[in-house]
Amino acid sequence: MLVTFPHMGNAYIAMKSVLEDLGVDVLVPPPCTKRTLELGAKHSPELACLPLKLNIGNYIESLEKGAEVIVMAGGCGPCRFGYYAEVQREILRDLGYSFKMVVLERPQGNVRDFVKKLSMITGGKSIMQVLASIKRATRVAVMMDELEKLCWQVRPRERVSGTVSRLMQEFHSKAYKARGSRQLSALIGEYKNKVSRVAVQEGKEVLRIGIVGEIYTVIEPYVNLSIAEKLGCLGAEVDKSITVSYWVINHLIKEALHLYNKRDLNEASYPYMRSFVGGHGQESVANTVLYKRKGYDGVIHLLPFTCMPEIVARSALPEVSRQYDIPVMTLVLDELTGEAGYMTRLEGFIDLIRRKKELDKAYEEVLPGN
């Protein structure tokens, strides 16, 4: 039984870890390419959001390679993601593929339901084994995000530009072949070491940019056109408000156990957004405020075209930007996003915040506070 799942940035590493530790044969879909997107866009509803289309492309490419089971996450609204699996199943069925789809949903109150579904894929493994492998995979996801974070910090400072990106390319091609949590964490450790030893320009002043928005567009480099890498090469250190490990820990584990604390979120997004709106809409507004408080120079807001929660966030961000004096740029992504136009906007934004930083500094020197 060959199991596959859709891509979302480095999430495949955590998925590989949990499934392979349970003795499941995993087929990681080929990395997203233009073909993936074209296949997805062709067979999906026209106005569906971009992640749904890319998921379809991933499934088709995996099914072509012989995958038999698709593992997908679910949800209970109000964001469209919760109904993805239903729509995707029908699309693939109507295309004539035969497969089994297992939808892992956040358990409504008890974890047992979730574990039961997992054991449908894993066969006779005990609940304890399943829980232990989830725990190890969470650890792997955290390590992976630490590695990415390190890359974001080193990239704008590297002496020979492109070193980090080359190392990461090497890493991903090895990660596709590694098996289980042990090999994966060893590999991540090895590359963390390599990246931290990349020669950097000491004391270089870099801009700091926070990335907020819809989780898939923030995390998946194919849709955001490797925004972290591009900004890094332009001399900016980035931070993403949402990562795979954040999602696993907060939304899969803590929310299921009713431990997810939203007090900070509600405080930061008040009064611009006073309610949960599904997806990560409220988080986008809150994190923009939090980035300002942490001293970041600018925020980039990403969303797929027609994303419902982020449209609400988008209506609040201009006001947040004005009140908190932090530049915010919104980029809407869809299957027609052109790279040149996108690059120009990123360069423009970087120039703008660099200029703003200089001006702010000049003001401070001319008009010292008391």
Next chain:
Amino acid sequence: MPKVGIPRALLYYNYFPLWKVFFEELGAEVVLSGLTNKKILDDGVNCCVDDACLPMKVFHGHAVHLKDRVDYLFVPRLISVEKNEYICPKFCGLPDMVINSIEGLPKVIDCTINLRDGNKSLRKAVLEVGGLFTGSLSRIYNAYQKASAELADYERLMLNGATPLEALNGNGPPPADYQYSIGLIGHPYNIYDNYVSMSIIEKLRGRGINVLTQDMVCKEELDRIAEGFTKPMFWSFGKKIMAASSYLIDQRNVRGIIYLVAFGCGLDALVGDLVERRIRKKGVPFCMITIDEHTGEAGVDTRLEAFIDMLEWRDTQKCL
């Protein structure tokens, strides 16, 4: 007498009788915005986030239209109106969107209605809104009772085939001799707003066709069908639309289904696809019409005429 402005958009078509009677019983004057027109739509487009869906822009336009004429603007935060369901993310953030996008608003009444986990928040919202106008709990309670009864009457008229415009005047559907029925589904604020839908109901009726919408089917029937979904549909309108499409085909013998979709509507994108696949498998003609702020009426008329011609042609073929 304080003036409360109610935009004639979004859930106006579902709850207006309730809101009107409630505010009037509490001694407020209800000011309703005018019928949607080009000016209102343009105002909405100008102040709303550009990738929001058409009905949101229409709502913003109505809010602009009202803001200088009233003391309060009623923009409730309707998160959920059914257990375990939602309306849509934009409804959860509607007051925030309006407040962030429109300048110079009067006081906004943005009570939260969230029936997802039970009825508690409804009571709180009723008391909160009522408290703005009176200190008497019994007066608020009576106003709400009376308003609920008014809403029930309104819904009964709709079940009998009246459109909201007819039902609001206390009328049933106009007596007419229709040749056959077709199903018209979509969000109520799209299909009943004559400017947005380009009077689709009147056009179809004018051709001698009886129009049945999801609001003309009783809730119990729809809930029963929705229980058969592989996954419970968590959007109240999505559930209604999906269940109604199969009910109208199986029980009411409609000849075809027209789905009116608003450009940029997240629900319609997914629900539309699911509905279309189901209807096509049943072999029933299906037409999806997408409307946006620049829809040309002639194009829509052509598609409607072609669809009707096709239905009628199909009928003659069956007789042979």
